[in-house]
Amino acid sequence: QSFIHKTLAHKVQFFERQILYERTKRHPPVLDRKSYVELALLYSITDDELASVSSTLHNWGTILFYALDHLKDLIVIDPRWLIQLLSGIITTKHRYIRQGILEHSDLIHIWHPNDYPEHLHPKLLQILQRFEITFPLEKYNMDDEEEWKQGKSLVPSALPARPDIRVSQLFPRFESTTQYARMYQVAFVPPGFLNYLIIRVMEQLNDVHYWRNGVAGFSPQN
Incomplete structure (x- = not known):
């Protein structure tokens, strides 16, 4: 042995x-x-x-x-090659990621085709998902090129630092009605927790507002 x-x-x-x-x-x-x-x-x-x-x-x-x-x-066969892949997504040198949303069809403008051929883009994006750099916003068929190109992913590091509206303005106020609210303040949040939370809220709620450190939305009416 x-x-x-x-x-x-x-x-x-x-x-x-x-x-x-x-x-x-x-x-x-x-x-x-x-x-x-x-x-x-x-x-x-x-x-x-x-x-x-x-x-x-x-x-x-x-x-x-x-x-x-x-x-x-x-x-x-050279993991260092992925450093440029990562920097191409999180850099501020381009404006293709808007409000933290990456449209897959824009990757041809972010990754140089000589370094990152277009046919590799779906798998490279999945590697970024493994590293939790991006998160898919919807399900898509990896084998359907057109369907994949129409997809979108969330890039948490590219989210705005502040919400686009005062959060207090999102909630309706009713006269002569008692309203209750609950606020949690924690000393520590596990890395990546808010990223998953934002994705889940975007899937379940309407009129979602999200930023780097928070998310708010309304439950859809039945």
């Missing part, structure tokens, strides 16, 4: 060297599943071993690999 572990460790080391070499040849630095498997076979890495090898290289920061069905066909 010790011999088997040593043999696999050697395979990982040699395979990593090949990945580093592939970085210098490929632009953008990505492999599809078929090419990745063929490359692994050159080092006698079997299908049973490939998952473990990929997980190891992912943890080392050599590749970015997810075993999820919708992402397993895209292996990023």
